[in-house]
Amino acid sequence: MFDNSATLTILAAGLNAAAFAMTDIAARLALVRDLVPGRLCLTTSFGIEDQLLTCVAAELSGGVELGDGVEIVTLDTGRLFPEIHDVWRLTERHLGITIAALSPPAASVAALVARDGNDGFTASVANRRACCHVRKLEPLARALSGVAAWITGLRGEQSPDREGVPFAEVDAARGLLKINPLFDWSRASVLAELGARAMPVSALEGRGYRSVGCAPCTRAVRPDEPERAGRWWWEELGAAKECGLHPPAAFTTPTMAASGSPPAPV
Numbered sequence: 001m002f003d004n005s006a007t008l009t010i011l012a013a014g015l016n017a018a019a020f021a022m023t024d025i026a027a028r029l030a031l032v033r034d035l036v037p038g039r040l041c042l043t044t045s046f047g048i049e050d051q052l053l054t055c056v057a058a059e060l061s062g063g064v065e066l067g068d069g070v071e072i073v074t075l076d077t078g079r080l081f082p083e084i085h086d087v088w089r090l091t092e093r094h095l096g097i098t099i100a101a102l103s104p105p106a107a108s109v110a111a112l113v114a115r116d117g118n119d120g121f122t123a124s125v126a127n128r129r130a131c132c133h134v135r136k137l138e139p140l141a142r143a144l145s146g147v148a149a150w151i152t153g154l155r156g157e158q159s160p161d162r163e164g165v166p167f168a169e170v171d172a173a174r175g176l177l178k179i180n181p182l183f184d185w186s187r188a189s190v191l192a193e194l195g196a197r198a199m200p201v202s203a204l205e206g207r208g209y210r211s212v213g214c215a216p217c218t219r220a221v222r223p224d225e226p227e228r229a230g231r232w233w234w235e236e237l238g239a240a241k242e243c244g245l246h247p248p249a250a251f252t253t254p255t256m257a258a259s260g261s262p263p264a265p266v
């Protein structure tokens with residue numbers, strides 16, 4: 001973690017300039033390893049983008065001098081699809097790695113469920129964000145504690161809110177660099193690369209789930225729908241389909257009360 005936003009800005013600019021003519025994912029990750037001092041963390045939800053990054057990160061960590069390598073973690077919200085647990089196991093076996101899981105604090109989940117009910121996230125956007133805060137954002141904060149660069153599977157094509165996402169950007173709130181190695185890749189290119197590497201993908205992929213989150217909050221999409229249309233589909237059309245991990249500028253994230261209680265609806 002950096003305490004100087006000017007340092008982060010300079011690093012991000014250097015990475016973006018160096019990656020300008022580079023499309024190879026392994027080269028992009030190696031560039032980050034070479035230029036960013038400190039720990040690198042890839043968070044995976046086992047979607048196709050994260051599967052490709054996990055494969056490349058595992059290869060780099062095992063194949064070249066990368067110091068401590070790239071840490072790979074997942075946020076186990078407690079509401080994941082069984083198919084995601086399946087591909088998680090398959091991935092570990094395929095790559096010979098262990099993917100660390102971070103879960104929300106049991107007391108926070110209990111407080112959330114006591115207040116809103118088990119599926120209270122459908123009642124309002126505020127409730128949904130409160131659930132995402134407890135189940136995703138709090139574990140993410142632990143995952144990224146002390147990390148210099150957070151590697152994500154964001155692609156510009158995924159939604160209007162993600163259009164223009166750069167290779168490297170400053171996450172000022174978290175005091176780190178956010179690296180999006182697939183920022184300019186198409187969905188078809190990601191799938192082709194996964195196929196070439198014989199990487200497992202979740203069974204949901206073949207059933208129209210083009211973006212996968214928690215089971216009760218994700219549905220399959222039609223071919224003519226945006227990739228993230230199946231996320232929180234009951235919410236207003238056009239609303240930012242984000243949980244707070246990757247907030248667009250207008251997205252505000254509720255803060256966690258010091259007691260560990262879920263944030264109050266706004």
Ligand code: SF4
Pocket residue numbers: 077079121128129131132133135136213214216217243
């Ligand atoms: S995606 Fe749904 S179940 Fe998962 S944390 Fe967010 S609101 Fe809760």
